[in-house]
Amino acid sequence: MSMLEVSGVVKRFGGLAALNGVELSVRGGELVGIIGPNGAGKTTLVNVVMGVYYPDSGRITFDGRDITRMPPHRRARMGLSRTYQVPRPFNDLKVIDNVAVAAMYGSKDLPVGEAREIAEDLLRRVRLAERAEDYPESLSVVELRKLELARALAQEAKLVFLDEVSAGLVGEDLREVLSVVRELHEGGMTIVMIEHVMKVIFNLAERIVVMMNGQKLAEGTPSEVSSDARVVESYLGKRWSEV
Ligand SMILES: Nc1ncnc2c1ncn2[C@@H]1O[C@H](COP(=O)(O)OP(=O)(O)O)[C@@H](O)[C@H]1O
Numbered sequence: 001m002s003m004l005e006v007s008g009v010v011k012r013f014g015g016l017a018a019l020n021g022v023e024l025s026v027r028g029g030e031l032v033g034i035i036g037p038n039g040a041g042k043t044t045l046v047n048v049v050m051g052v053y054y055p056d057s058g059r060i061t062f063d064g065r066d067i068t069r070m071p072p073h074r075r076a077r078m079g080l081s082r083t084y085q086v087p088r089p090f091n092d093l094k095v096i097d098n099v100a101v102a103a104m105y106g107s108k109d110l111p112v113g114e115a116r117e118i119a120e121d122l123l124r125r126v127r128l129a130e131r132a133e134d135y136p137e138s139l140s141v142v143e144l145r146k147l148e149l150a151r152a153l154a155q156e157a158k159l160v161f162l163d164e165v166s167a168g169l170v171g172e173d174l175r176e177v178l179s180v181v182r183e184l185h186e187g188g189m190t191i192v193m194i195e196h197v198m199k200v201i202f203n204l205a206e207r208i209v210v211m212m213n214g215q216k217l218a219e220g221t222p223s224e225v226s227s228d229a230r231v232v233e234s235y236l237g238k239r240w241s242e243v
Protein backbone atom coordinates (compact mmCIF):
# COMPACT_ATOMS: atom_id res chain seq x y z
CA MET A 1 0.00 0.00 0.00
CA SER A 2 1.15 3.56 -0.69
CA MET A 3 2.33 5.78 2.11
CA LEU A 4 1.10 8.88 0.29
CA GLU A 5 -1.71 8.95 -2.24
CA VAL A 6 -2.73 12.15 -4.03
CA SER A 7 -5.72 11.70 -6.32
CA GLY A 8 -7.47 14.14 -8.60
CA VAL A 9 -6.19 17.16 -6.70
CA VAL A 10 -7.22 20.56 -8.03
CA LYS A 11 -5.97 23.84 -6.54
CA ARG A 12 -6.98 27.14 -8.12
CA PHE A 13 -5.57 30.59 -7.51
CA GLY A 14 -8.21 32.89 -8.97
CA GLY A 15 -8.65 31.76 -12.56
CA LEU A 16 -5.44 29.74 -12.63
CA ALA A 17 -5.49 26.02 -11.87
CA ALA A 18 -2.01 25.58 -10.37
CA LEU A 19 -2.95 21.92 -9.83
CA ASN A 20 -5.37 20.46 -12.31
CA GLY A 21 -6.09 16.88 -11.31
CA VAL A 22 -2.74 15.70 -10.00
CA GLU A 23 -2.08 12.04 -9.25
CA LEU A 24 0.87 10.96 -7.13
CA SER A 25 1.53 7.79 -5.24
CA VAL A 26 4.57 7.18 -3.02
CA ARG A 27 5.43 3.92 -1.28
CA GLY A 28 7.31 3.77 2.02
CA GLY A 29 11.08 3.81 1.50
CA GLU A 30 10.91 5.12 -2.05
CA LEU A 31 12.89 7.99 -3.51
CA VAL A 32 10.67 9.65 -6.11
CA GLY A 33 11.73 12.57 -8.27
CA ILE A 34 9.37 15.26 -9.53
CA ILE A 35 10.54 17.43 -12.38
CA GLY A 36 8.80 20.09 -14.41
CA PRO A 37 9.32 23.61 -15.69
CA ASN A 38 8.81 26.72 -13.58
CA GLY A 39 5.15 27.19 -12.80
CA ALA A 40 4.28 23.49 -13.34
CA GLY A 41 2.73 23.32 -9.86
CA LYS A 42 5.50 21.41 -8.03
CA THR A 43 5.69 23.67 -4.96
CA THR A 44 1.90 24.00 -4.87
CA LEU A 45 1.69 20.21 -4.74
CA VAL A 46 3.99 20.20 -1.70
CA ASN A 47 1.93 22.98 -0.09
CA VAL A 48 -1.32 21.07 -0.63
CA VAL A 49 0.13 17.86 0.82
CA MET A 50 1.51 19.76 3.83
CA GLY A 51 -1.81 21.55 4.40
CA VAL A 52 -0.66 25.09 3.59
CA TYR A 53 -3.66 25.13 1.23
CA TYR A 54 -6.62 22.82 1.08
CA PRO A 55 -7.41 21.58 -2.43
CA ASP A 56 -10.56 22.69 -4.25
CA SER A 57 -11.20 19.05 -5.02
CA GLY A 58 -9.48 15.69 -4.85
CA ARG A 59 -8.19 13.57 -2.02
CA ILE A 60 -4.93 13.06 -0.13
CA THR A 61 -4.21 10.10 2.11
CA PHE A 62 -1.12 9.49 4.24
CA ASP A 63 -0.43 6.31 6.20
CA GLY A 64 -3.94 5.14 5.39
CA ARG A 65 -5.69 8.26 6.72
CA ASP A 66 -7.55 10.91 4.77
CA ILE A 67 -5.61 14.12 5.44
CA THR A 68 -7.22 16.28 2.74
CA ARG A 69 -8.53 18.77 5.30
CA MET A 70 -6.33 17.99 8.27
CA PRO A 71 -4.56 21.04 9.80
CA PRO A 72 -0.84 21.35 8.97
CA HIS A 73 0.48 20.73 12.51
CA ARG A 74 -1.34 17.41 12.69
CA ARG A 75 0.15 16.33 9.36
CA ALA A 76 3.58 17.27 10.70
CA ARG A 77 2.97 15.10 13.77
CA MET A 78 2.02 12.21 11.46
CA GLY A 79 5.49 12.46 9.92
CA LEU A 80 5.03 14.67 6.85
CA SER A 81 7.81 17.15 6.36
CA ARG A 82 9.37 19.42 3.76
CA THR A 83 12.24 21.71 3.02
CA TYR A 84 11.63 25.17 1.60
CA GLN A 85 12.90 26.30 -1.76
CA VAL A 86 14.38 29.31 0.05
CA PRO A 87 15.92 28.21 3.40
CA ARG A 88 14.32 29.85 6.45
CA PRO A 89 16.60 29.39 9.46
CA PHE A 90 16.17 31.32 12.71
CA ASN A 91 19.19 33.60 12.42
CA ASP A 92 19.42 34.38 16.13
CA LEU A 93 19.67 30.68 17.05
CA LYS A 94 22.77 28.51 16.71
CA VAL A 95 22.69 25.77 14.08
CA ILE A 96 22.08 23.07 16.70
CA ASP A 97 19.24 25.04 18.30
CA ASN A 98 17.62 25.60 14.91
CA VAL A 99 17.36 21.81 14.62
CA ALA A 100 16.40 21.29 18.28
CA VAL A 101 13.53 23.77 17.96
CA ALA A 102 12.26 21.87 14.92
CA ALA A 103 12.43 18.62 16.91
CA MET A 104 10.41 20.20 19.72
CA TYR A 105 7.76 21.36 17.29
CA GLY A 106 7.44 17.85 15.90
CA SER A 107 7.15 16.13 19.22
CA LYS A 108 5.04 17.51 22.04
CA ASP A 109 6.68 17.84 25.48
CA LEU A 110 10.16 16.85 24.30
CA PRO A 111 12.70 18.05 26.92
CA VAL A 112 15.30 20.52 25.60
CA GLY A 113 18.18 18.16 26.44
CA GLU A 114 16.68 15.36 24.37
CA ALA A 115 15.88 17.74 21.53
CA ARG A 116 19.55 18.77 21.43
CA GLU A 117 20.63 15.11 21.35
CA ILE A 118 18.31 14.47 18.41
CA ALA A 119 19.70 17.59 16.76
CA GLU A 120 23.31 16.43 17.23
CA ASP A 121 22.49 13.10 15.64
CA LEU A 122 20.76 14.75 12.69
CA LEU A 123 23.60 17.20 12.14
CA ARG A 124 25.94 14.20 11.89
CA ARG A 125 23.61 12.55 9.37
CA VAL A 126 23.61 15.61 7.12
CA ARG A 127 27.36 16.14 7.66
CA LEU A 128 27.01 19.48 9.43
CA ALA A 129 28.09 18.45 12.95
CA GLU A 130 31.19 20.64 12.93
CA ARG A 131 29.00 23.75 12.49
CA ALA A 132 26.63 22.97 15.40
CA GLU A 133 27.67 25.92 17.56
CA ASP A 134 27.79 28.47 14.73
CA TYR A 135 25.04 30.84 13.62
CA PRO A 136 23.23 30.34 10.28
CA GLU A 137 24.53 33.62 8.83
CA SER A 138 28.03 32.15 8.78
CA LEU A 139 26.96 29.10 6.71
CA SER A 140 27.67 28.63 3.02
CA VAL A 141 24.82 27.89 0.59
CA VAL A 142 25.41 24.15 0.73
CA GLU A 143 25.58 24.22 4.54
CA LEU A 144 22.29 26.14 4.68
CA ARG A 145 20.68 23.43 2.54
CA LYS A 146 21.98 20.79 4.95
CA LEU A 147 20.56 22.75 7.89
CA GLU A 148 17.24 22.93 6.07
CA LEU A 149 17.36 19.15 5.62
CA ALA A 150 18.18 18.53 9.29
CA ARG A 151 15.32 20.82 10.34
CA ALA A 152 12.89 18.96 8.10
CA LEU A 153 13.98 15.58 9.44
CA ALA A 154 13.87 16.71 13.07
CA GLN A 155 10.08 16.63 13.04
CA GLU A 156 10.16 12.81 13.20
CA ALA A 157 9.70 12.73 9.47
CA LYS A 158 8.47 9.62 7.72
CA LEU A 159 8.23 11.30 4.34
CA VAL A 160 10.10 14.43 3.37
CA PHE A 161 9.64 16.64 0.33
CA LEU A 162 12.86 18.28 -0.83
CA ASP A 163 11.89 21.38 -2.81
CA GLU A 164 14.81 22.15 -5.15
CA VAL A 165 17.36 21.33 -2.47
CA SER A 166 20.16 21.36 -5.07
CA ALA A 167 19.19 24.63 -6.76
CA GLY A 168 22.17 26.83 -7.56
CA LEU A 169 24.69 24.21 -6.44
CA VAL A 170 27.35 22.91 -8.80
CA GLY A 171 30.40 20.66 -8.68
CA GLU A 172 31.50 19.42 -5.26
CA ASP A 173 28.63 21.21 -3.44
CA LEU A 174 26.03 19.54 -5.65
CA ARG A 175 27.63 16.10 -5.19
CA GLU A 176 27.79 16.65 -1.43
CA VAL A 177 24.06 17.44 -1.10
CA LEU A 178 23.11 14.56 -3.38
CA SER A 179 25.17 12.09 -1.39
CA VAL A 180 23.55 13.28 1.84
CA VAL A 181 20.15 12.66 0.21
CA ARG A 182 21.31 9.22 -0.96
CA GLU A 183 22.45 8.31 2.57
CA LEU A 184 19.10 9.42 4.05
CA HIS A 185 17.31 7.26 1.50
CA GLU A 186 19.58 4.28 2.23
CA GLY A 187 18.78 4.82 5.91
CA GLY A 188 15.11 4.17 5.05
CA MET A 189 13.68 7.69 4.68
CA THR A 190 10.89 8.14 2.14
CA ILE A 191 11.85 11.06 -0.06
CA VAL A 192 10.10 13.07 -2.77
CA MET A 193 12.71 15.17 -4.46
CA ILE A 194 11.63 18.11 -6.57
CA GLU A 195 14.16 19.18 -9.13
CA HIS A 196 14.32 21.45 -12.08
CA VAL A 197 16.85 19.44 -14.04
CA MET A 198 16.38 15.77 -14.85
CA LYS A 199 20.06 14.92 -14.82
CA VAL A 200 20.38 15.89 -11.14
CA ILE A 201 18.03 13.09 -10.09
CA PHE A 202 18.69 10.69 -12.93
CA ASN A 203 21.08 8.54 -10.89
CA LEU A 204 19.22 8.96 -7.61
CA ALA A 205 15.47 8.56 -8.15
CA GLU A 206 13.91 5.15 -8.69
CA ARG A 207 10.91 6.76 -10.32
CA ILE A 208 10.37 10.17 -11.87
CA VAL A 209 7.10 12.04 -12.24
CA VAL A 210 7.06 14.78 -14.85
CA MET A 211 4.65 17.65 -14.11
CA MET A 212 3.40 20.27 -16.48
CA ASN A 213 0.51 22.73 -16.25
CA GLY A 214 -0.66 21.33 -12.93
CA GLN A 215 -0.84 17.76 -14.16
CA LYS A 216 1.25 14.64 -14.38
CA LEU A 217 2.60 14.44 -17.90
CA ALA A 218 4.59 11.22 -17.56
CA GLU A 219 5.93 8.80 -15.00
CA GLY A 220 8.48 6.00 -14.99
CA THR A 221 12.08 5.09 -14.39
CA PRO A 222 14.55 7.85 -15.27
CA SER A 223 15.37 6.20 -18.59
CA GLU A 224 11.70 5.56 -19.44
CA VAL A 225 10.79 9.17 -18.74
CA SER A 226 13.71 10.66 -20.64
CA SER A 227 12.77 8.67 -23.74
CA ASP A 228 9.01 9.26 -23.34
CA ALA A 229 7.68 10.80 -26.56
CA ARG A 230 5.39 13.28 -24.72
CA VAL A 231 8.21 14.46 -22.52
CA VAL A 232 10.63 14.84 -25.40
CA GLU A 233 7.98 16.57 -27.53
CA SER A 234 6.99 18.99 -24.76
CA TYR A 235 10.46 19.90 -23.72
CA LEU A 236 12.45 19.57 -26.90
CA GLY A 237 14.65 22.60 -27.13
CA LYS A 238 13.84 23.66 -23.56
CA ARG A 239 16.88 23.90 -21.39
CA TRP A 240 15.35 23.02 -18.00
CA SER A 241 15.09 19.28 -18.51
CA GLU A 242 18.10 18.55 -20.67
CA VAL A 243 16.35 15.39 -21.84
N1 LIG B 1 -0.10 31.64 -3.44
C1 LIG B 1 -0.28 31.77 -4.76
N2 LIG B 1 -1.14 32.69 -5.26
C2 LIG B 1 -1.33 32.81 -6.58
N3 LIG B 1 -0.71 32.06 -7.52
C3 LIG B 1 0.15 31.13 -7.08
C4 LIG B 1 0.42 30.92 -5.69
N4 LIG B 1 1.32 29.93 -5.57
C5 LIG B 1 1.61 29.52 -6.81
N5 LIG B 1 0.90 30.24 -7.73
C6 LIG B 1 0.93 30.03 -9.18
O1 LIG B 1 0.70 28.66 -9.43
C7 LIG B 1 1.51 28.19 -10.50
C8 LIG B 1 2.36 27.05 -10.01
O2 LIG B 1 3.35 27.57 -9.12
P1 LIG B 1 4.36 26.64 -8.33
O3 LIG B 1 3.61 25.56 -7.68
O4 LIG B 1 5.19 27.52 -7.48
O5 LIG B 1 5.25 26.03 -9.53
P2 LIG B 1 6.66 25.33 -9.52
O6 LIG B 1 7.05 25.06 -8.10
O7 LIG B 1 6.48 24.10 -10.35
O8 LIG B 1 7.60 26.29 -10.19
C9 LIG B 1 2.31 29.39 -10.98
O9 LIG B 1 1.64 29.96 -12.07
C10 LIG B 1 2.30 30.32 -9.78
O10 LIG B 1 2.43 31.67 -10.17
Ligand SMILES: [Mg+2]
Nearest residue numbers: 042043044085
Ligand atom coordinates in the same frame (compact mmCIF):
# COMPACT_ATOMS: atom_id res chain seq x y z
MG1 LIG C 1 8.70 25.58 -6.96
